[in-house]
Amino acid sequence: MNEIQLTSTLNFDWRRFLGPTLLALSLVVLSIYGVFNTANLAASEKKLHASALHEPQLADPAATYVEIYVPPAPMPWLSGGFTGIAPSIHLVRLSSTRPLSNVAPIEHPARRSFGRVELSFVLIILMPVILLPLAFTLSRQLEGSPALGKLLSGKVSLFDFALENIALPLSAWVGVTLVSILATLYSSGLRIESNESLARLSLWALLVALYATFWLLLFTWLLLRTRDFLGAAFRYSILLVLITLVVPALSLTVAQAITRTHSRLPLILSRKEVSNQGPNVDRNKINAFFASKKLPAVDWSQPIPPRVANLWMSLAAEQELRPQVEAFEQSLRTMDLISLGSSWLSPATSTQFAFDELAGTGLERYSQFREQSIRFSDQWADFMLPHAAAQRPLDYDLLRAAPKFTFKEEATSSVYIRSLLRVFYLLLLIGGLAGLVFVEANRMRTAAKKA
């Protein structure tokens, strides 16, 4: 008797669990891989910044330089964002040119074009894809159960039905994935050490939950509307491609068509044309430059080393190029504004921007760094120019008095407000979809009652 009971207990249908287990496993593995990649990006950027030269070392005011960089993001593990893509380190010296040159990591261009598989990629792209087989498994289980009949006959409320048959089974997958992600985040270095970290992490978790709910409701609405799993899955696939791929890519293309990407090449060649003049410098140009900067006039009767004359000439040329440079910088600002505006067109892009924002790896922070770098390079030039003009080497005190770059982080409240706006945007979409689901469910129930 005991033997029979034992056999029947062990003889469970493993095939029923194989699909869901494999799905959960693939989600967990990719999440861990994503977190690992995100942490790697942050670590390599930190390594790059560690070797930067913070203090000026040389006595020559024209040659001495500093390397300025954007400080580490508050929570880089949450989203790779623009890490390694946007310029995060600049070399600033008197003769450095704008747009400032940046140091880039060594990476295959295709990886930058198609994006990194990091945590936000897993959550934004993979999660909605996984939802499809997950929904299929759930629907298969529902088909054989009496729960659907009870819902249609009005014996069970929609809320109870959703809680028991959708939310509870889903919580197993969500729980396993969430625990794995949190464990990997912890092992990668994420710690909640301040209220700010807690707030950022909470907002991030809220966004993840809302984003997942959005896709779940979208599929539920399609399913109720078509009353056919296959039809709903096909429409869902098309919508998924539209929301996660087509809209972001199209808005990027339109933004690029509006701003029309320019290369730095004409600016570089203009500078080369100046340096190609050799020892024959244009004295009038240099005199005019000194006058515009209110520097004492050059005494041309004294011998001037060709290196110094060439520096003055290139500074004068740089001033001439200033309108071109500013036009270039303005086109970059326009591009940023358009992309920030167009990010609201797709929930996927909007959520991505929010993740980046909370992680501190977003477009706005990097744009602020660019603007502050430009201001700093002007300050540097203003400080060094009188010394270079007087051909006076920098002593220890002057080197110490040279401008120091400190990145001014914007108020954390602004980050929260912008992230909350993204939360409200998702809530609005979820509200709309929930309404549609409710209407469709009622229509279905009415039709079932009539039948």
Next chain:
Amino acid sequence: MANPTESSPANHLRKISLALVAGCIVLIGLQFWQQQPLIEESAQSTVRSRQLWQNQPNRFPLESLQAGYYTPAALSGLGAFDPGEMSWLGTAYWLQLGRITRAQDQPGYDYFPSARQISFSAAFLLQLAIPFLALWTAWRAAEGGNQKSIYNSWMEAVLPAIEVTAPAVAVSCVVCAVLGRATMSGDGAIRLVLLLGYYLLFALAATTLSWSILRIASNRRLALLGLSLFWLVNLTLARPLTINLASTVFPTPTLDEFAKKVDFESRNGYNGVESKRDRERRFATETLVEFKVKTIAELPVNLSANLLKKEERFQREVFLRQMTDLWNIFQRQEQFEQTLALLFPSVGLQISSAALSGTNFAAERLELQGADEKWDQMVRKVYEEIVVSSGPEGKMIPRGPEYWRQFPDILPQFPAAANSLPDCLIPFAGLALNATFGLGLVYWKSKMPAAPDDDDSSEMEA
């Protein structure tokens, strides 16, 4: 008059075809419009950089080589069809003494509104549309059940897919050729023909794959769901996954590691076995042997100039070795990705489309290599000339424009279409295998005793 139920799918196909053609034209226009400033700047810069090089001021030739040469890259005329990895390819090349040629000025660094820089192009539209179209036509053909002959059913699936894809790709090619006629050569025409062929092959393979699975599946609805998921993964996840896996399996060194390696070898020789002083001694001995003399005083040329020439060769070797190692890693990453494309047909199409459009990283590397070889030839000649002209007393003779005009222009040349074919080989084999395997499977299944379909309504009616 045609039966409306029969004409309805045909009408749908006609509408899809028209929409696809219109979409491709609009997207090519958009891409061309945005790339136009880059193309114009490149053309103007070619003239300016050539003038700059030829009008060098009077100075010691090594100073000119040290100042370097900045030249625009040869941009692909097919970037409007498939921009590929263009945002991360250099718009210019920097050739400088002591360093191997390198790409500069990637627009992606300046214009970085998105961490995923996928442009919506005609190629991208086709890459998205073809799998869904294949799925739809395959479903329609398979709906008829196994009553039709394999050939008829296959043709019913494949022909509409080809009929929709062919005009869209052909019109895209024509529009690209018209817009890029100023820069496009015979090579461009070959690339366009290859692109047309490749997209048609993809349509054929995607449809055959979908059709064969739907035809042999006992549960067609489940098979359709599986296929939808397969193509969805192909379109959304596959490419980032393959390229990221490739960079995990074959990691590149960090910038710091690379610089340290170059610095170490430049100072201490390969594997750190030769200090700079040892090297100088070796070079001096080699010079004596070269000129068949026993002492330095007997040398007909300046020893320092000769040592300088040999040191330059050595430094170049160091850079070349490190860059070759790095390029080998990139190449391995690409080959790994191409192999994974056997599992993901869309990845294969994306790789091949960018390769045939000349907008991938491999094209840039080839272009760089070509420009670097020309630069190296010139550097060698300049050094030889210095060694000969400086005499035993080591005169530093300055050279002006007339000296530099004797050298041919170093203009990067866009690689020939044939050079792009190796990148398409494995993806091509994958597509061909997919199609053949699908057909073979259907044929093999047709020889087996028929099993009843469990949920196909049309067959149940039959």
